[in-house]
């Protein structure tokens with residue numbers, strides 16, 4: 295009898311709704327939820343909407359999107375090791391550095407984490423962890439650790455430091471030069487291996503959320519995009535939802551692999567567009583939304599960690615501009631000979647430039663917070679000014695990265711196509727066709743940085759109204775000071791491109 299009762303209880307536990315996680319928090323609902331909500335449900339668009347809805351509902355969707363890039367990346371690894379040594383004729387180097395890395399930026403700025411949908415690094419790790427290519431399994435492979443809380447609090451900041459390390463190594467070994475193709479293979483293999491091990495050690499997509507070197511770059515620059523991500527249709531329903539299947543996993547879908555709770559999401563930064571919540575929600579309360587460009591820059595609560603990532607990325611891209619000038623070579627050579635360091639880039643000038651930019655921006659935010667804010671503790675807080683100001687600079691950072699990778703794409707992308715036969719053992723001559731000549735390349739770089747500057751000025755005006763007006767009585771100054779900084783920085787970037795004269 296007792297055994298029967300236990301059996302019955304076990305069955306009931308499987309079918310009963312999960313216990314409530316927390317009581318609904320209705321207070322501050324409008325402030326927390328509404329600013330970034332959009333009405334443009336992409337699954338309701340005429341013609342493409344129903345097909346899109348069917349696609350993202352299907353469990354095979356992500357597998358089919360990842361499969362082509364997975365094949366391509368293993369081909370890159372293979373041809374980098376076994377293909378022709380000449381990097382200009384090798385499929386691995388040409389596809390990775392002339393096409394993939396360049397195209398990732400417009401994709402990110404326009405669509406956010408579009409690359410993450412098809413990414414072979416995360417995809418490969420997830421296939422291993424889930425022990426299936428597309429199915430919904432209850433048990434996963436690996437230790438299922440959580441990221442230690444003190445580290446998890448730094449979120450994407452850990453990834454940006456890994457990205458800085460990888461970028462330095464790429465410059466030091468001249469991998470993207472492009473250098474010896476085998477180095478490109480080792481780098482890609484290293485990321486795939488790092489991802490696979492992380493997926494076996496940690497639960498869900500801890501790797502994507504905290505460790506991936508690309509995640510902070512894509513997540514932060516992608517806030518300019520028109521894709522809001524997967525969001526609830528009715529957030530009120532989520533408040534009263536007993537099961538929270540979107541977070542905890544349901545019959546048809548896994549709990550959010552990125553630890554995002556769609557009901558409170560106000561930015562696309564931490565949505566990998568994997569569509570698991572869309573499949574998991576049993577109330578059909580999730581959909582894929584579009585938004586106005588820069589909504590995820592302007593509308594969300596401003597997190598200091600994202601602001602620090604933005605300023606670090608700004609420092610990095612400014613370093614990558616400066617390192618193409620003779621003045622940089624003079625400083626780097628002098629440091630290398632003084633420190634007996636083998637070659638470019640000296641870690642001191644690399645980290646020093648990034649730190650210098652971060653200190654300048656942090657210092658400006660501090661001065662503004664002291665000079666024009668109300669004399670209250672909240673208004674005089676450094677983060678109250680620094681975080682909104684750095685969010686506003688994200689469009690300029692993204693545009694500058696895009697402008698910086700343009701020369702390689704413009705000069706070599708068309709010819710890179712000629713390397714495709716080499717992947718199949720038939721090397722062909724490397725053409726010298728350029729998509730644009732030098733003067734048009736420069737104009738394109740000026741235009742991109744100009745657009746980024748305009749985007750930042752627009753973001754400043756919106757963010758000032760939303761986040762800064764309440765901190766100061768000098769509302770006009772709160773707009774003018776960051777706008778002037780944006781004009782100076784944007785103008786400085788354009789001047790650097792002028793002096794770089796199309797340098798790759």
Ligand code: SF4
Nearest residue numbers: 410413416502506509
């Ligand atoms: S966060 Fe990194 S590993 Fe994860 S899907 Fe995006 S690019 Fe790939």
Ligand code: SF4
Nearest residue numbers: 532535538539540575
């Ligand atoms: S999205 Fe669906 S599963 Fe998630 S909290 Fe809202 S109603 Fe519940």
Ligand code: SF4
Nearest residue numbers: 550565566568569571
């Ligand atoms: S489960 Fe939903 S909210 Fe989480 S990453 Fe995937 S699509 Fe985004």
